[in-house]
Amino acid sequence: MPFLKQSLAALFLTTSLASASIHSSAQKLYVPISNPDWTRDRQPFRIAGNLYYVGTFDLASYLITTPKGHILINTGITGSDTAIRKHIEALGFKVTDIKILLATHAHFDHVGAMAAMKRMSGAQLMIQEKDAPIMADGGNSDFDFGGKGPMFPPVKADRLLHNRDVVSLGDMQITVLHHPGHTKGACSFLFTVKDEKRSYRVLIANMPSILDETKLPSMPAYPEVGKDYAHTLDTMPKVQFDLFLASHAGQFDLDKKYKPGSGYHPEVFFDRKGYEAALEVLHKAYLKKAAK
Numbered sequence: 604m605p606f607l608k609q610s611l612a613a614l615f616l617t618t619s620l621a622s623a624s625i626h627s628s629a630q631k632l633y634v635p636i637s638n639p640d641w642t643r644d645r646q647p648f649r650i651a652g653n654l655y656y657v658g659t660f661d662l663a664s665y666l667i668t669t670p671k672g673h674i675l676i677n678t679g680i681t682g683s684d685t686a687i688r689k690h691i692e693a694l695g696f697k698v699t700d701i702k703i704l705l706a707t708h709a710h711f712d713h714v715g716a717m718a719a720m721k722r723m724s725g726a727q728l729m730i731q732e733k734d735a736p737i738m739a740d741g742g743n744s745d746f747d748f749g750g751k752g753p754m755f756p757p758v759k760a761d762r763l764l765h766n767r768d769v770v771s772l773g774d775m776q777i778t779v780l781h782h783p784g785h786t787k788g789a790c791s792f793l794f795t796v797k798d799e800k801r802s803y804r805v806l807i808a809n810m811p812s813i814l815d816e817t818k819l820p821s822m823p824a825y826p827e828v829g830k831d832y833a834h835t836l837d838t839m840p841k842v843q844f845d846l847f848l849a850s851h852a853g854q855f856d857l858d859k860k861y862k863p864g865s866g867y868h869p870e871v872f873f874d875r876k877g878y879e880a881a882l883e884v885l886h887k888a889y890l891k892k893a894a895k
């Protein structure tokens with residue numbers, strides 16, 4: 604099943620965690636795993652209405668534009684700010700118009716370039732309250748990977764988010780859905796975009812994949828991890844939406860749905876079935892791990 608194969612790589616459920624380190628301008632960062640698809644380029648494109656894909660090949664970053672400025676969700680690994688900036692400009696927008704930065708969860712492969720994007724844009728960083736301490740110490744307090752030094756340049760949140768909070772800018776309202784487990788503050792985002800034909804309810808889902816390092820039902824640094832996964836796996840199938848997107852391109856099968864340069868096709872992202880099937884796979888993985 605290609606979906607599963609790609610997802611497994613995308614969710615980094617690999618058994619070998621080859622550690623490596625990369626150099627940022629300021630300090631040496633501890634990076635537990637890497638993947639060539641995290642830096643490989645992907646042509647930016649319009650997904651639906653005022654929503655655009657501006658990330659790398661597998662690490663999704665989303666730009667939501669409004670007349671009052673823009674919102675950027677996720678920034679990939681450290682150093683991805685160059686690619687994201689290039690993508691935003693190729694679409695005809697300005698990085699300095701970004702007013703709000705959001706993240707689906709505070710892992711180094713999604714928030715590595717957050718500090719750089721914040722510096723470049725002057726935007727406000729809004730993070731779920733339980734992931735904010737991890738953002739602020741570069742991932743060193745992460746319950747799975749922490750304790751080996753920062754994994755990404757630290758950045759302090761300007762606003763703490765909670766379940767069902769609404770982030771507003773211009774005519775956009777983004778509802779925060781707290782889906783903990785993968786990290787304590789993992790979130791999905793639900794909002795509506797429009798084009799000349801219709802409106803689309805969009806879910807940027809943080810899929811509840813379980814890392815090898817995570818032990819269920821409980822870990823010293825995250826006693827409620829099993830309970831949180833159970834809650835998230837129970838809650839996510841009830842979310843109603845039209846378009847399914849996620850933190851990794853592989854998690855929503857972007858390559859099967861959309862060919863680079865093929866124009867504007869929001870309809871290809873209608874995929875309730877794919878969403879439910881992916882959650883089902885993750886639910887089985889959770890049950891198997893919980894039973895050990």
Ligand SMILES: [Zn+2]
Nearest residue numbers: 708710712785
């Ligand atoms: Zn992650």
